[in-house]
Amino acid sequence: MSASARKQRGAALLALAAILAAGTLAVLVPHMLESPSASTRTRATSAALAHARDALIGWSAARDDEPGHNYRPGELPCPDRSAPGEAGYGYAEGSCSPGEIGRLPWKTLGLPELLDGDGEPLWYAIDGAFRWRWGPLVQTNPTQAPINSDTRATLQVYAADAVATHTPAGGEAAAVLFAAGGPLAGQARGNAAERTDARNYLDRIGPPAVAGALDNSHEGGPFFAGPVRDAAGNLVANDRAVIVTARDLMNAVAPRVEGVVVRVLKAYGVFSGRFPNPARFDAATCTDVAVDPSSSMPITVCGRDPAVCRGRLPEDLWTPYMPPRWFRYNLWSQTMYYAVGEVAVEHPAGCIAKLQVAGAPPADALILLPGSPLGAVMRNSPSQSTDLTQYLEDAQNQDGWSGFPAPDTYVPPGAGSNDRLRTL
């Protein structure tokens, strides 16, 4: 072998190394340089929406009396009408109209700025009945003013086919959170005016792509949760949405209400030695939901009746414990069922000695807190507000106001019920 050939063998190895290096890079680099996949973006969007939903419910559940303000559990912050970069961006507006749409007020909620998978801030639509109202309540519609477990939400959200609904009767949305995604054709997000116009972010769908016409940028909806593709597979809407129902809010608020009620009754029990008689379930003062606009307090007082042992929680036993203002002006006491056994009641009125609850020790008194109205129930109409079947789901718990067949025998709320039972 010549000297030249021997020298060239090492060079071949180097060439091989170079080829291997180039091959490895050819495999790795496209992988490293790729943009986030669609699934990664979807995951980020879902996480942001879930995070926002958690915070909204928590914000609502933790609302409390503050001097000079009617802050109350169950209400939601108004949307933010400012665009990123503007001074008010991130903060809830001071007032809003029913169904109003804006960005999520992330600063008001104490959150970091939440962005969807496409880097867009979240959007948010609010139901009229649950919106935050400053100062004394505006009583344009007295039956809608209190926020309690009787309050129904109204926002409708449809599935991507514009036919199936995410908000069946009793499951309407009190708030809808949107992830707008990237801009579609016709959506300009350049200047300040464009960035405050919801139509440049939230989409509309209609025939022929889908059967119905829905618009996520229209106040009050009806809305839809995308993404939506037409028959040819083209993306026609990329909004994603999650909802907060009245039931979500009331499930979070109910433990607070229960805590207040127990404290009121225990304090009264210590004060008087017995539990108070309930108020009559059908007394006019107990079905009147009007609230005085100047004081934000009930116009009439639903008081104790010494002749009844099953009814509603009366509103005239605030001694020695005065419940929070929010509990009183939102008429929470009228929303619940209250009964007392003969041995513990202030004025005997015909109940058995101790109330019977299946699977639990006999009770001196009990409270049943109804959940949000299911199905088409409207508890504010006079014909239904005295009908216990419109409040409580379990048949054995529905006869306390009719007195038949076994009104002093109860069961813990079952799987299909959203009621809460508390014995004392």
Place this chain on the structure above:
Amino acid sequence: MRHPGDTRSRQRGFTLVELAIVLLIVAVLIGGLMVPLSAQMDIRNRAETDRTLADAREALLGYAAANGRLPCPASTASNGRASPESCGAGGQCVCTNPHDGLLPAVTLGLQPTDSQGYAIDAWNNRIRYAVTGANAWAFTSSGTAGLRNAVQAAGFASLAPDLLVCASSTGITATACGGAGNELSTTAAAVLVSTGRNGPASNGADEAANLDGNRVFVSHVATAAGGANGEFDDIVTWLSPNILYNRLITAGQLP
């Protein structure tokens, strides 16, 4: 008949000079690729750290749901455990390092950790964790000193978590962001900080604000060294008290 010299002439192929040129070209190409590759690695590390911080936030909420309180941060001597891990008389937990501690990965059962049990980010630096000491340490305490008692005694309105996150260190003090326009949050219950690629060395005023031991932090998008407040690549997230309240109510720990 083939001449023996034919084989050698075919083997000659590329000369060393040619190969050197090829290798040089390959090296230049690789060098050119390494810059965007490094940037991409940085993006991937940031995304991984975002996920780690999100996991940490969930772990904190899980801990709160189980215990009715947030854990104290770990100290550098507590081997990844909250400091203190057990509360004193009345359930009060006064944290040793409320604003300059580390994420207590051992207490929270989090991975990954370094060899001493501290949670780490994608650059293998320890994740920092601050918690509010407001309401006489109610957020980290249980029993009579805990959140439930505070809410039952004076309502949710009495709770005032006091960690601040500001958009810039310009104008901040040890207790304020220096104006509403600079505030991102004034009510955070907890703050999590990854010190980013450049680690816990302070590279400017904004990063320094996250290491100075007070309850005011800074968060914004990454900026290069030439910025007004120096290089900033910290990743900061915080826990909204509203999410904490939601989870505590759901878990039956509140009200």
